[in-house]
Structures are given as structure tokens and as C-alpha cells.
Amino acid sequence: MRVTVAGVEFRSPVIAASGTFGYGVEFEEIISLDKIGGFVTKGLSREPMAGNPAPRIIETAAGMMNAIGLQNMGVKAFIAEKLPKLKQISDTVVIANVFGFTIEDCLEVIQALNDAPGIAMYELNASCPNTSHGGMVFGTDPPQLWELVARCKGASKRPLMVKLSPNVTNIGLMAQVAADGGADAVSLVNTFVSLAIDVETRRPRIANITGGLSGPAIKPIAMRMVHEVSKAVKIPVVGMGGVVRAEDAVEFMMAGATAVQVGTASYADPRAVENIANGLKRWCAAHEVAEVRALTGAALL
Numbered sequence: 001m002r003v004t005v006a007g008v009e010f011r012s013p014v015i016a017a018s019g020t021f022g023y024g025v026e027f028e029e030i031i032s033l034d035k036i037g038g039f040v041t042k043g044l045s046r047e048p049m050a051g052n053p054a055p056r057i058i059e060t061a062a063g064m065m066n067a068i069g070l071q072n073m074g075v076k077a078f079i080a081e082k083l084p085k086l087k088q089i090s091d092t093v094v095i096a097n098v099f100g101f102t103i104e105d106c107l108e109v110i111q112a113l114n115d116a117p118g119i120a121m122y123e124l125n126a127s128c129p130n131t132s133h134g135g136m137v138f139g140t141d142p143p144q145l146w147e148l149v150a151r152c153k154g155a156s157k158r159p160l161m162v163k164l165s166p167n168v169t170n171i172g173l174m175a176q177v178a179a180d181g182g183a184d185a186v187s188l189v190n191t192f193v194s195l196a197i198d199v200e201t202r203r204p205r206i207a208n209i210t211g212g213l214s215g216p217a218i219k220p221i222a223m224r225m226v227h228e229v230s231k232a233v234k235i236p237v238v239g240m241g242g243v244v245r246a247e248d249a250v251e252f253m254m255a256g257a258t259a260v261q262v263g264t265a266s267y268a269d270p271r272a273v274e275n276i277a278n279g280l281k282r283w284c285a286a287h288e289v290a291e292v293r294a295l296t297g298a299a300l301l
């Protein structure tokens with residue numbers, strides 16, 4: 001079941017996605033962290049952030065919308081309070097998700113993490129749709145994305161995976177820009193900008209007005225994008241968007257992903273990531289797939 005992404009070895013290709021798995025320690029008693037490939041932390045910023053006002057999560061027909069606004073404890077508190085505990089409970093792969101409102105913010109977060117033990121790689125969020133500046137601006141403008149990636153790569157002592165925005169016309173091009181800037185891997189997709197209105201009150205159902213759509217509703221679009229990106233770049237691609245069952249993980253891998261992340265599914269079932277990892281193992285056994293990495297790009301497209 002082992003896969004390697006940018007030199008980092010994972011014992012399963014199924015990884016918990018950023019923002020849906022806390023800082024990992026919260027899941028200690030719910031799932032066996034050793035059974036999953038690893039997890040991505042909630043996005044970490046230079047300073048703690050309170051996020052957006054509520055309501056900031058709603059359920060949709062086949063998924064959810066959120067506008068958390070990148071609430072997090074800040075990189076320093078993560079290093080001081082969460083990392084030591086994580087090291088005690090598991091040796092699972094920890095990926096630190098990094099974001100900032102400016103490139104300098106991102107560099108400061110990376111520099112703080114560089115000296116902290118127990119982190120395997122960074123996932124640079126160039127794609128959050130829920131803040132008024134930063135985030136998505138980087139992810140939708142090729143020159144800005146290139147500069148962000150190049151400077152973060154220059155500051156990073158660990159492999160750098162760049163998380164792409166799906167809110168673009170040509171995601172293959174954005175992946176090429178990230179690779180050109182020095183990204184060691186790309187991950188996609190983040191959430192799609194979306195809107196829901198309460199027809200009785202005539203008000204948006206999310207206080208931020210728009211939110212990011214995730215879950216099974218986005219899977220076919222995410223699949224198309226993973227396929228496009230895996231054709232456009234040579235670096236590893238980590239796919240996500242609506243993975244709920246083991247077969248969804250197989251599908252993303254066949255489209256070109258080396259590994260997958262699972263986000264929204266954990267809201268319906270907190271054990272989802274482990275169940276999907278176990279299910280993928282069974283699927284491979286039942287289909288006589290000796291090495292899971294053989295699934296990457298195996299679709300007849």
C-alpha cells in the first residue's frame with residue numbers, strides 16, 4: 001500500500017485533508033492514525049485567526065459549503081502545543097498546511113516550521129476561497145502563483161506541495177506554473193466558490209455570503225481537473241474532492257493521482273479516512289493489484 005510523494009513515504013495513499021482533521025491529535029481516540037497514510041493540518045498562519053462569523057457551515061444536496069475563514073491557533077501555538085503530543089501518539093506522516101495574506105507571511109510560517117521536528121512536508125494553500133485577500137488571489141493569477149511558490153520553495157527545508165485552486169479556467173496551466181516555480185508536488189482540488197440563499201429570510205445561508213463547496217457533488221469536476229493536471233506536469237499529483245468510498249480513491253488514482261485526500265467524508269463519519277484506507281487495501285486484494293501505486297494513471301483514457 002506504500003506510495004511515495006516528493007520523496008516522502010506514506011504507508012497508504014489515503015490522507016486526511018486540511019481543515020477537516022483538526023491538528024490530528026483530536027482524532028487520536030477515533031481512528032487509528034497508524035492505519036492511514038497521514039494527515040494535513042488545518043491551515044497555519046503567522047498569527048492566530050478567529051475566522052469568519054457564523055453560520056459558516058451548511059449541508060448541501062451532495063456535500064457541504066463552508067466559510068470557516070481559516071480559523072487556526074497560529075503556527076507558534078501549533079508547534080508548542082500540538083506537535084509534541086502528535087509525536088507521542090503516532091508516527092503517521094504529518095503535512096503542515098501553510099497560508100498567508102502576503103508572501104512574507106507564508107515565508108514566516110515556513111521558517112517557523114523548518115525548525116520544528118516531526119513534519120514531513122508542507123502543503124502551501126494557494127487557493128482558499130473564503131478570505132477577502134491573499135489565498136485565492138495567488139492561486140488564480142499565474143505570475144503571482146509563480147512568485148509565491150518560488151519564494152516559499154527557496155525558504156523551505158522540506159518538500160513543498162502546492163494546493164491549487166479549482167476556481168480557474170485552466171488548471172493544467174496553474175499546475176505548470178507551480179511546477180516551474182519549484183513545487184515538489186501539487187494537490188487539488190480546494191473548494192469551489194458557491195452560494196446558498198434561505199428563501200424565507202432572503203439572506204445568504206452562510207454569513208460570509210459565499211462559501212466553498214466540497215463533498216461528492218464536486219467529485220466529477222475534481223476528477224477532470226486531476227486528469228488534466230497529471231497530463232500537464234511531471235511532479236506527483238495528490239487528488240481530492242468528494243472521496244467517500246475506497247472506489248473513489250481508486251478512481252482518482254486511475255486519473256493520475258499518486259495519493260488522495262479525504263475531507264468532507266470525515267464530517268459524515270469521523271472514521272471515514274481509516275475506513276477508506278482499509279477499503280482500498282481490500283479493493284486491491286480483490287482485484288489482484290499487488291502494488292497500489294500501479295493504479296496511478298491506469299485508466300484507459
Ligand SMILES: Cc1cc2nc3c(=O)[nH]c(=O)nc-3n(C[C@H](O)[C@H](O)[C@H](O)COP(=O)(O)O)c2cc1C
Pocket residue numbers: 017018019020042043064066068070097125163189190191214215216218240241242243261262263264265
Ligand atoms: C470545513 C472545511 C475546512 C477546510 N479548511 C481548509 C484549510 O484550512 N486549508 C486548505 O487548504 N483546505 C481546507 N479545506 C479544503 C479541503 O482540504 C479539501 O480541499 C476540500 O474540502 C475538497 O475535498 P473533500 O470534497 O473531500 O472535502 C477545508 C474544507 C472544509 C470542508
